[in-house]
Every structure is written in structure tokens, then in C-alpha cells.
Amino acid sequence: MNISYAIEGRHITKKMKGFFLDIDNLKIPKGFATALIGENGAGKTTLLNILAGIRLDYKGDLTFFGQYSDEEKEDNGTVKNRIGYTGTGKYYLPQWTVKDIENISKLMFESFSEEKFHRYCDELAIFANGRIDMKKPNSSFSDGMKTKLMLAGVLARDTDLLILDEPASPLDPLMRDKLCQLISEYIQNGNGEKSVFFSTHNISDMENITDYAIIMENGSIVEQGFVEDLKEKYIVIKGDATDTEAAGKILYTISSNPYGFEGVCLSENLEKLAGMKVTKEIPTLSQICVAVMKKNTRIVMR
């Protein structure tokens, strides 16, 4: 597969008190949905803020759309217009009404379409009665509604890259499903040119639309790849209690009870389990992520 990249990063570092972001090689493939996964405090928001241009105090080199450096992105409105961002913080001021958000978005972004904004407000069920209340202030929306309003705002523009920081977290299950549908449509309508990079703790909910996954731990990337490749690299193993101890020495991660064990194994180590009575399963992305996070976490897991 000939892959090009929406974002490439080299030696991205950012030092904060008690935390060091240190990413040697970052690649966000173009034309795909990439999930950024990691435990609390791993550095996901810090990284996304650097990529979105919210945080500029970092070291390293970034290239956007295969040609623009980060400085060029900051100086070049065209590049910024191609990127949409939603965050977990206060992106729209509390006193802004929906009309203000619409007017300010129109001023800031050439491609912002009122018609699309209204359509996405409608699709995302931002207004309970189905009628858009342009006078409603941002402060009067619930957290989920605020996130949906931000999503309607970015989707109303003609962008090539969406950077979404935990878009699913405040959404109800129905809206998570809707979010997946919208991300999927965005990628599909882009003919290989549009990409989405989102962080999430809701791996199972977002698994269906995730093409590429990046797993972070303590400021660094500890695993990344296309989901289909990761599902070949790792395998789920289940076996009897009599083999728990021996399997524990081979498996990547293991959990056990008096009846048996379940764990994740690197496929390349599978032959080392020869002689044990085990069953094998293709892992879900969620199982891979939990295994990689367990393996790399500094938290003591019982």
C-alpha cells in the first residue's frame, strides 16, 4: 500500500513539570481514521494541542499534508483552513449564542457554510425540539451538547483533516454511533484526501471506524499500526489453570483465575505455547490496547 501522510512529526518534545512528551516518529496516514489511545496523563491532549496549533511551545519538526512545516501552517491561512479541531475544553466562550458561533466561524473560516452548520445541528440533535434556537448561549448547553456544537462547527467547513480530542467521551451511545457515521462519511467522501485523528478512551465504541491506532504511554508512542496489522501481530490465548504459570512466561499480558487463564500473545511467540491446550482468537482493538497499556503502564496492576 502506498501511504502518504496528513501529518508527519520528527523528534517532537515538550517538557512540563513531572511530564516529558517525547515522540520520535509520528505519522498520521492520509485518507484514514486514526485513533490516539492511552491512559490518563499519557500526553494525548498535549500532542493534539501541538498538532492543532494551540500549543506552540514544543521542539521538533512537523509537516502537514506532505509539504507545509508548522511555521508555514501558522503563517498560511490556507493550511489552517484545511484543519478542523474540537477539544475537551472551552472552545466557544460561554456567553456566545449559537448565532455568535455561526458569525464568528464565518469570519474565521472561509469555507464555513451556514447551511451545513444548520444541517449538522439538526443531524446531531443539538436542539431537543428539532428547531434551532440561534439565541441559546453556549453556557446553557450540556457537556454533550457543547461537544456536538463544536462538531457541527468543524463539519460545516470544507477541511482535509479533523483533529478531535475525545469527541466521544461526553456523548450518549446513540450519538457515539452517529459520530462514527459522520467520521466514516467524512473519510469516504474525501476520496483518500481527508483524514481524522481523534483521541478516545471509548475504544470499543470507535473500533469500527478506526483504521490506524497509536497507543501512548507516559509521553511516548509504545505501539502503532494499521488495525488489521495489529490484529495479526497479537493473538488472544485462553487455556487451563495447569498451564497458567508456563503461559505467563510467554504471553505478552495474562490474567488468570482458579479455572484458567486468558492473555494476549505476540503471534511470533505462538509456537512457544506448543504442548499446551489453548484456544486462539483474533483480538479486538480494545483487547490489543488494554494489553499494550498493561505491559507499558507504570501503574501497579494486580
Ligand SMILES: Nc1ncnc2c1ncn2[C@@H]1O[C@H](COP(=O)(O)OP(=O)(O)OP(=O)(O)O)[C@@H](O)[C@H]1O
Ligand atoms: N498546562 C500544564 N502544565 C503542567 N502540566 C501539564 C499541563 N497540561 C498537562 N500537563 C501534564 O501533562 C501530562 C499529560 O497531560 P495530557 O492532558 O496531555 O494527558 P492525556 O493523555 O490527554 O490525559 P487524559 O486521558 O486524562 O485526558 C499530565 O501529567 C498533565 O498533568
